[in-house]
Amino acid sequence: xxxxxxxxxxxxxQEGRISILNCDYTNSMFDYFLWYKKxxxxxxxxxxxxxxxxxxxxxGRFTVFLNKSAKHLSLHIVPSQPGDSAVYFCAAQxxxxxxxxxxxxxxxxxxx
Amino acid sequence: DTAVSQTxxxxxxxxxxxxxxxxEQNLGHDTMYWYKQDSKKFLKIxxxxxxxxxxxxxxxxxRFSPKSPDKAHLNLHINSLELGDSAVYFCASSxxxxxxxxxQFFGPxxxxxxx
Numbered sequence: 422x423x424x425x426x427x428x429x430x431x432x433x434x435q436e437g438r439i440s441i442l443n444c445d446y447t448n449s450m451f452d453y454f455l456w457y458k459k460x461x462x463x464x465x466x467x468x469x470x471x472x473x474x475x476x477x478x479x480x481g482r483f484t485v486f487l488n489k490s491a492k493h494l495s496l497h498i499v500p501s502q503p504g505d506s507a508v509y510f511c512a513a514q515x516x517x518x519x520x521x522x523x524x525x526x527x528x529x530x531x532x533x
Numbered sequence: 534d535t536a537v538s539q540t541x542x543x544x545x546x547x548x549x550x551x552x553x554x555x556x557e558q559n560l561g562h563d564t565m566y567w568y569k570q571d572s573k574k575f576l577k578i579x580x581x582x583x584x585x586x587x588x589x590x591x592x593x594x595x596r597f598s599p600k601s602p603d604k605a606h607l608n609l610h611i612n613s614l615e616l617g618d619s620a621v622y623f624c625a626s627s628x629x630x631x632x633x634x635x636x637q638f639f640g641p642x643x644x645x646x647x648x
Contacts, residue, residue, distance in 0.1 A: 455636070519564065
């Protein structure tokens, strides 16, 4: 039973445009939501997070939006750069923080 | 200076063998994790350890035995390897999971292939 779903396996965007990566979840008890970025042959690296009590968090070119009523979050990257090409994982944490559940990832291609 | 390191990076072995993967973090974190990324690319938590104590065991077969000799190390020992154990295994660490966002720092992964 997938509690965190990323329904788009891949996304292709032109350099300079906006990339929007989506994520849905089923467990309304999640405390934090996080996005990780992963390059081939490397471990995931943390990108940005949002508390369940917020609806938006911004960090430079990256913004995460949370819609709790829809159990949906999205990551916006503006402007997209070729170096952003990677797999992006959406993740959700249960209360206490010891268990993080990851989505299947979305591969982003940013074309120059 | 590597924050979370894993050895080996690649491991190829026969079914039925016993193998270990080592993980070390130099971040001073209290909590460490093991994740498995299978062929479908899902990243699934296997174990969480806090201050050398097991916190989470996600219904992992008891052929998998994590060992934490100290807070900086969490090794994974696997007995009687099976074909289905083939995957990439990631170690991670974090500080204060219950305090705020639990940003985890991941190692580079160990690709295990069971023949």
